[in-house]
Structure formats: structure tokens, C-alpha cells
Amino acid sequence: MIDKISLIEKFNLITNYWQPNIIAESNEQLVKIAKIQGEFVRHKHENEDELFFVIKGKLQIEFDDKKIELSENEMIIVPKGVYHKPIAHEEVLLMLIEPTSTVNTGDVINDKTIYNLNTL
Numbered sequence: 001m002i003d004k005i006s007l008i009e010k011f012n013l014i015t016n017y018w019q020p021n022i023i024a025e026s027n028e029q030l031v032k033i034a035k036i037q038g039e040f041v042r043h044k045h046e047n048e049d050e051l052f053f054v055i056k057g058k059l060q061i062e063f064d065d066k067k068i069e070l071s072e073n074e075m076i077i078v079p080k081g082v083y084h085k086p087i088a089h090e091e092v093l094l095m096l097i098e099p100t101s102t103v104n105t106g107d108v109i110n111d112k113t114i115y116n117l118n119t120l
Contacts, residue, residue, distance in 0.1 A: 007055060010120045011035065011093050018112055020096060020104055022119040032096040032117065042085040043106035048099045050078045057092035061085065 010023050014035045024031040033055075042062070052059065053075040060069045061076065062085040070076060078084050105113040 007033065007093075007095075011055075013120050017091075018104075019114060020117055022117050025100070028100050029097055030100055030102070030117075032098065033120070034094050034096065035091060036086065036088045036094055037091045038088060040086045041105055041108050041110060041112060042083055043108045044083045045078075045080050045102060045106040047080055048102045049080050050084075050102065051097040052076050052078065052086070053095040053097070055093040055095055057088060057090055059092045059094065060087040060089070062087060 005023055007023075010021070010033055014021060014033070017035055017037050018040060020032040020034045022030050022032055036059070052061065052070065054070045054072055056072055058069060058071050060067055061078070064083055068076060103113060103115065
């Protein structure tokens with residue numbers, strides 16, 4: 001079915017931080033949104049690149065050799081195999097585009113690992 005998606009309406013349905021939600025799928029890529037705040041776990045994805053697109057707020061991503069800050073309407077692609085740690089000092093509304101096989105915590109399994117994502 002072809003239909004438009006209102007990001008604001010979808011973000012208003014999210015109540016938990018660091019819990020990605022699926023809003024669409026295209027060519028075995030999931031389009032996910034999440035509200036985030038605080039620090040996430042340092043991790044990498046062995047087989048998948050990861051696209052971060054900031055809708056609202058500022059997101060810092062720490063790499064082994066540098067930090068990159070993303071503002072609203074900016075994005076970055078983290079290549080597979082690269083350690084990264086997302087940090088949001090205030091609430092960030094984030095869109096992620098990743099292969100369907102991507103686990104949110106990559107090579108780290110902990111209390112933030114989510115295998116079964118909600119579809120909004």
C-alpha cells in the first residue's frame with residue numbers, strides 16, 4: 001500500500017528512549033525512528049552500515065579517533081566494522097536506515113539489546 005508517513009505523529013507514539021521502531025521497509029532496509037537521550041553502548045556492526053539522520057536535537061557520535069556532532073537535518077553513515085557510541089545530552093528524535101538484520105547494539109548484548117522491534 002502506498003501512503004504517506006507523518007514523522008511527528010509516529011514520534012508522538014514513542015514513550016521509551018533507545019527503543020527503535022519500524023516505520024517502513026524498502027529493499028530489505030528498515031526505516032526506524034527512535035527518541036534517544038543519554039549515552040548508548042559503544043558497539044560495531046560487523047556486516048551492516050548504519051545511517052543516522054537527526055530530525056530534532058543534537059547527536060554526538062564518539063569514534064575511536066574523533067567525535068562528530070550532528071544537528072537537525074544532518075546525517076552520517078557509520079561503515080560496518082567501525083566502533084561508535086551515540087550520545088544525546090538532550091532528547092533527540094532520530095531516524096535510522098539499516099538492513100533488516102541489524103541488531104541495535106551490534107556486537108554487544110546487554111539490557112538495551114532489542115530483537116523484536118515495534119512497528120508503528
